[in-house]
Amino acid sequence: MDNQDxxxxxxxxxxxxxxxxxxxxxxxxxxxxxxxxxxxxxDNGEEIGLxxxxxxxxxxxxxxxxxxxxxxxxxxxxxxxxxxxHDHMVCVVCGKVEEFIDxxxxxxxxxxxxxxxxxxxxHSLIIYGHCGNPKCxxxx
Amino acid sequence: MDNQDxxxxxxxxxxxxxxxxxxxxxxxxxxxxxxxxxxxxxDNGEEIGLxxxxxxxxxxxxxxxxxxxxxxxxxxxxxxxxxxxHDHMVCVVCGKVEEFIDxxxxxxxxxxxxxxxxxxxxHSLIIYGHCGNPKCxxxx
DNA sequence: AATGATGATGAGAATCTTTTTCATTGCAAG
DNA sequence: CTTGCAATGAAAAAGATTCTCATCATCATT
Numbered sequence: 565m566d567n568q569d570x571x572x573x574x575x576x577x578x579x580x581x582x583x584x585x586x587x588x589x590x591x592x593x594x595x596x597x598x599x600x601x602x603x604x605x606x607d608n609g610e611e612i613g614l615x616x617x618x619x620x621x622x623x624x625x626x627x628x629x630x631x632x633x634x635x636x637x638x639x640x641x642x643x644x645x646x647x648x649x650h651d652h653m654v655c656v657v658c659g660k661v662e663e664f665i666d667x668x669x670x671x672x673x674x675x676x677x678x679x680x681x682x683x684x685x686x687h688s689l690i691i692y693g694h695c696g697n698p699k700c701x702x703x704x
Numbered sequence: 705m706d707n708q709d710x711x712x713x714x715x716x717x718x719x720x721x722x723x724x725x726x727x728x729x730x731x732x733x734x735x736x737x738x739x740x741x742x743x744x745x746x747d748n749g750e751e752i753g754l755x756x757x758x759x760x761x762x763x764x765x766x767x768x769x770x771x772x773x774x775x776x777x778x779x780x781x782x783x784x785x786x787x788x789x790h791d792h793m794v795c796v797v798c799g800k801v802e803e804f805i806d807x808x809x810x811x812x813x814x815x816x817x818x819x820x821x822x823x824x825x826x827h828s829l830i831i832y833g834h835c836g837n838p839k840c841x842x843x844x
Numbered sequence: 845a846a847t848g849a850t851g852a853t854g855a856g857a858a859t860c861t862t863t864t865t866c867a868t869t870g871c872a873a874g
Numbered sequence: 875c876t877t878g879c880a881a882t883g884a885a886a887a888a889g890a891t892t893c894t895c896a897t898c899a900t901c902a903t904t
Contacts, residue, residue, distance in 0.1 A: 576900050578852060598891080613854040618891060620852095634774045638862075639890060653822055662820050669816075672808050673831055680802050681836030682793055690828045691813055696821030716871055718881060738862080753883040758862060760881095778891075779861060 573627030580612045584620050588630065588644040595633065595641040595661055635690065651688075655695035662695075713767030720752045724760050728770065728784040735773065735781040735801055775830065791828075795835035802835075 566585050567577045575581060587604055588596070596604075602617045621642050624630040630642045635654065650663040669689065677684035694700045706725050707717045715721060727744055728736070736744075738761055742754045761782050764770040770782045775794060790803040809829065817824035834840045 576851060578900070580853070599889095611854085613856095615855080615892075616853055622892095632776075634776055636774055638778075638780075640778075653817060653820055655822070656825060662822070664816055664820065666812060666816055668812050669809050672806060672812075673829075676804055676806055676809075677793060677831050677833050680793055680804065682795070682802075682831065682833040683841075684831055684833040685796060686832040688828070688830045688832070689813075691817050691822065691824055692826040692828070693817050693822040693824040701823075716880060718871070720882075739860095751883085755863075755884080756882060762863095 569627075569629060573623065573629065575623055575627070580610075580616050581620050583608075583610050583612065584617065585624070585629070585644075588642070594663075595635075595643050597639050597641050599639070601642070633688065633690075636692075651690065653691040653693065655697070655700050656692050657694060657700035658697060660695050660697075660700075709767075709769060713763065713769065715763055715767070720750075720756050721760050723748075723750050723752065724757065725764070725769070728782070734803075735775075735783050737779050737781050739779070741782070773828070773830075776832075791830065793831040793833065795837070795840050796832050797834060797840035798837060800835050800837075800840075 566589070567582060570577050570581050570585065583605060584601060587601060587608075591604070593600075598614070598618050598621055601621065602612070602614045605612045605617070621630060621632075625632050625642070629645055631645055632640050632642055633652070634640055635652075648665065650665045651669075653662040653664060654660070673687055674684055706729065707722060710717050710721050710725065723745060724741060727741060727748075731744065733740075738754070738758050741761065742752070742757045745752045745757070761770060761772075765772050765782070769785055771785055772780050772782055773792070774780055775792075788805070790805045791809075793802045793804060794800070813827055814824055
């Protein structure tokens with residue numbers, strides 16, 4: 565019941581919001597920029613303005629439906645929150661993104677924050693490296 | 705011998721580069737945006753263009769003299785590389801930045817990368833939370 | 845089902861950050 | 875001291891995101 569998620573967020577159930585949420589749910593690549601979303605909607609024949617895409621994604625983020633990541637490169641990417649939190653591993657050559665979750669690190673982070681007098685509310689961990697693809701290996 | 709660092713990077717020793725490196729070394733706040741650097745130079749009476757600041761910071765980054773961080777908010781911040789790697793903790797209210805390093809996490813990251821077939825070359829860990837300042841606490 | 849208040853949308857303008865262009869200047873090797 | 879080539883400043887351009895505003899759609903209430 566996606567529409568309920570929108571409603572629960574205190575937002576009206578409108579066509580742009582439904583379409584954007586659908587796209588995030590069904591799209592193969594989990595990490596998309598606002599521009600990506602906009603273009604995909606266009607390809608699907610939806611007449612949704614870029615400004616609306618930005619607005620909706622920001623609202624979804626505030627509602628906890630999606631997460632915004634600031635990867636390298638100046639533009640943000642969004643990802644549907646499927647309940648489970650996870651971190652990212654990005655290949656510096658091909659850009660491939662893998663997700664992972666590690667309880668050791670998760671736990672340690674909370675401890676470190678506390679040691680510094682912080683109360684952790686969120687975190688961002690991105691590992692950059694060369695992925696398994698031979699073409700992405702060092703010295704190729 | 706800062707000028708040697710510039711030279712070693714294969715760059716000519718010019719006034720803008722010297723001034724920017726000096727500023728990064730002597731400035732109290734370690735994390736500065738290109739705009740910050742530009743304005744501080746202006747305040748110091750230096751006539752250095754914003755484009756040059758961007759160029760030089762990017763060159764310094766390539767040379768390993770500074771590190772670029774993509775914190776939330778759309779603009780990058782730069783930090784002088786004082787040899788030691790470290791991660792960041794950012795207060796979501798006042799923006800205060802604290803640095804930390806944790807061997808448990810550092811080690812675990814390498815292991816995780818390897819488990820996924822990645823060879824880690826870098827990483828970015830940012831913990832967001834409420835800092836010790838009472839005004840930044842939840843429910844203030 | 846009609847109504848109306850309020851929120852949402854689209855288009856384009858505006859803003860902000862960063863990069864590029866290009867004519868001019870200055871470092872540094874000989 | 876000359877000279878090539880890199881570096882610079884100013885302004886324009888590009889890219890990402892937000893804002894403005896007139897119009898339109900949703901939804902709680904009739």
